[in-house]
Amino acid sequence: MAVRNIPPETVIIGIDLGLTHTGVAFSTIDMEAPLDVDRWPGQKEVAKKVPTKLWYRAGCRTPISWGFDEPDELHPGMDVVDCFKLYLDPGFQPNSVEVFWTHEDVQTWFIDFLTALRQHIVQYIRHTDQLRDQVVGEWRFHPVEYIFSFPTTWQNPKVVDAFRRIVRSSGFGDGEAHSVEIKLTEAAAAAVYSAKNFKNQRAVQSHKGRRQLAVGKAERVQDGNVILICDAGGGTTDVSVLKVVSTEKFEIRGQVEEVLQLEQLDYVNGRALGSVQIDQAFQREIENRLKKIDYESSNNRWSPKSAARSLTKGDFQTIKHNYGYQIVSSLDTNAPRVPGLPKSYDSPEAGFKNGRIILTDSDIRWLFDEQIQRIFGMIDEQLERIEDITPPVEVTHVVLSGGLGSSPYVQDCFKIIYGYGKAAKQILISEDPQLAVCRGLVIDRIHRLRHGHSVLSTRCSSISYGIVVNNRIRGSKTPPGFNGNVEISPYNGKRYIVNQIQWLIERDQIIQHRYISRKFDRVFEVTNSGVAWKTLIAMSRSPATRLPQTINQGDADVKCTIESYVDGEFLRQHAQPVKQRRWSSSRKPELQKIQYEVRLCISSSYATFEVWLGDRVVGKSEEIHIAWQYTSEDETDRQVTPIEYPVDWSNYGRAKVAKDSPWPIFLR
Structure with a gap:
């Protein structure tokens, strides 16, 4: 039963504006599951998320491109803007001491990116086969609800208010039948997604060759279980502990839908930990290596810093995303080329050969381990706090979501630390973990419309x-x-x-x-x-x-x-x-x-x-x-x-x- 009557053709759009990538999901109240925006300008292949990135020409305040649509050539003075999301919070302290922007610059970047995103969303949905017959006429007259999430680390309500104004300034909600809602944190949206899609969660398999120890009895989450959800993304990681109060069954169009009803047991812990910190550590390491070599480029625009940044934004992303699969042996044979170094350049003592940088497994592993250990520290703090809950509870399942949570190496580390022994917990992975937030936003809104309450009760x-x-x-x-x-x-x-x-x-x-x-x-x-x-x-x-x-x-x-x-x-x-x-x-x-x-x-x-x-x-x-x-x-x-x-x-x-x-x- 819906809490209020809305036209059945209303399009509900969930937007997860991420530090590195942005995801968009959408649905009507009658659809079985949300759809994803997976086609983007500048990208021929299917992509579930778009880079949160802008390109500006020198002296021009209007971006020349965004997302995947990278210019063919980066001319002198052209600026690339990314990873700006957390800067909206005046209390956020960036790792870099080089602050070249103002708060007004950050708001401009938000508005420029969201404006381009909104325009693409409209075009994509209008041409979606599932909605082609429902979305007719002018878009501004079609009923639309835009649902945004915000980081758990935005503790100051004034930051969320500023984000709301930015969203409005980007054109969201301008239509006569449009509305904007900014009510769920990223952690809450990820929890909602886990509650709705618990049947589709898969268990992390034991690493090949590892000795088998005792593991949890049940993979599927059941009533009474206590789940710890770790949403590890690009810039932030959230850890929350929830108890499965019940599994509610709803009949939708003749089919039974099961949804977990979750009760929050402890505070949501959010910190600035994620894959961006891995990128930053890698870039610093490469820059330090390049500073030690005896090389002077004829290109006055080349520098160790610019080369390290290009390598980090380029080939390293493939290495990072695939780390944990069976590619360790290929690091030597497929060493990434260093931008600006000639193919003939060799410096074995510094780790360069044929213009490429030689990376070992340990070079990559420590980058991950530094972030993973901090995340484990967050989880251990949470586990210690729930020991004081009366009656006592014990976490039975750990659910991983988010971009970093989809890393096979991260999943394997979770299995090693929390998946074995007497206190073993089932380590589960959400389906399409990087889309947990944007899908969770849509799922929560539809659940409230159908049944009058949110999935989360506390x-x-x-x-x-x-x-x-x-x-x-x-x-x-x-x-x-x-x-x-x-x-x-x-x-x-x-x-x-x-x-x-x-x-x-x-x-x-x-x-x-x-x-x-x-x-x-x-x-x-x-x-x-x-x-x-x-x-x-x-x-x-x-x-x-x-x-x-x-x-x-x-x-x-x-x-x-x-x-x-x-x-x-x-x-x-x-x-x-x-x-x-x-x-x-x-x-x-x-x-x-x-x-x-x-x-x-x-x-x-x-x-x-x-x-x-x-x-x-x-x-x-x-x-x-x-x-x-x-x-x-x-x-x-x-x-x-x-x-x-x-x-x-x-x-x-x-x-x-x-x-x-x-x-x-x-x-x-």
């Missing part, structure tokens, strides 16, 4: 969110740490802690509910015909044990402001008298109060705050994008200019609730 927050309130001090003593925030209310003469933060959701907290709510009182004068107020939503990246208590402490900041208004008969229906005691000689106006509710509504990867009075929403925030993830490093305190927030004395603090009511109120 999440963890990486940021704390709360409400700014005034809380009355009970008793004569002021709680520690609040002396500078105590003021006397002009309404009742009582002492209050002003601008205190009531945290609704704390960092690293597992979220298992659709919304969290708390109730508050607000006073107003009886003579008022309407009541207008603002609710300040606070945020903090500090650990839950060190959260600021007021809006003026630590790294607390106002994320957004919700404006609410109530008047007329609806106000009178909910108005209650306020007991007033004469505490000064001045005459005070008669007061009434209303009890309202602030809800934090939680969705796949965003949240909204709503203000309710009775059964009516009287105020609502914009969507706040939340990266449901885990980070092992505490955020450093930010240097910010203090902001003075005025005291809203009509904010009467928390409302009294029944003693047997849980508070805060968690509602499913």
Whole structure:
């Protein structure tokens, strides 16, 4: 059952904008499985993903080509732009000290690439046989939903907001019947893909000749199993642990569809590890070798750095993608040629022969091992944390996805470390692992439309969110740490802690509910015909044990402001008298109060705050994008200019609730 009616011809497009390559999948709600965009400009053969790459001519701000469509000749001054995705986050620290770009440059590259991508997607889908009869007329009038993912490492919601603006500026959503959704992290989308395609996952086979040890009993994932999903891509690697709550069966067009319902058990750990780091290490190694040889080129554009970069972007990619297959013996006979070196050039002591560089198996292996060991460190941290879960759980399956996860050498290493012994786990590979994210985006959206909920049932927050309130001090003593925030209310003469933060959701907290709510009182004068107020939503990246208590402490900041208004008969229906005691000689106006509710509504990867009075929403925030993830490093305190927030004395603090009511109120 769909949560809302959409035309059956609606095209749902999932886009995984990767650091090195971009994947696109699409489907209608009635199709059995998503299709992939696998034909690209400049590429005659089928290719599941397109390089995230642009070419610019000197002095020209418009790219001359993109993706596979590399210019025949690279003229002087022509610039190649790639691997720019993570630079959108101002907090990302690149490995290279040579920063030649500005933040505006990065946004321009995003827009240029996405604009070219959108234009190709439209042309491809319009000529797809499966949709030829459904996609007719002008594209802007055809119902289309564009679904984007974003990296788990984008912890700052402002980065996701910037990405949303870039997507819009690239033309996505411009059509009258088009929409854009950016709600799932790459880790979540990969998990959804695993949940839907668990029957098509294959086990990693034991390396030929290796002694057979005990392995897990079942290859297929079943109810009650705990799976660790490692999505290792070009620039980032995400590790998440989920429990198979159940295997739900749905009847679609007379056929039974089975989908795993997953419960998140721990935080999603995302780090900048991937195949790009392998490329960077290889390029540094080749550049260092070339610097040691006695060679001067007649081409003034040649340098060890340019040659190493060309070799890395060229022949090394084939070596990297095939490493782990039976090609080790061919490294000597098929040594890659070094761009710019003459065929007659020899330097045996430096490892060059006939203008080629001699590579050994160990030269390649250490490049992989450095990244693999760091990934194993992430996994071991995750396995240690789930030991503290009650009741205790044990990971039974490890599912690999992503571009680096499709490497046979990486798969073999996973089998060696985690596939043997008493704690052996089944090591599974997703079908087309490099397409897990873009297909998962489409699958999740269709599942929500058909059945009213996502495949993933729980999440963890990486940021704390709360409400700014005034809380009355009970008793004569002021709680520690609040002396500078105590003021006397002009309404009742009582002492209050002003601008205190009531945290609704704390960092690293597992979220298992659709919304969290708390109730508050607000006073107003009886003579008022309407009541207008603002609710300040606070945020903090500090650990839950060190959260600021007021809006003026630590790294607390106002994320957004919700404006609410109530008047007329609806106000009178909910108005209650306020007991007033004469505490000064001045005459005070008669007061009434209303009890309202602030809800934090939680969705796949965003949240909204709503203000309710009775059964009516009287105020609502914009969507706040939340990266449901885990980070092992505490955020450093930010240097910010203090902001003075005025005291809203009509904010009467928390409302009294029944003693047997849980508070805060968690509602499913």
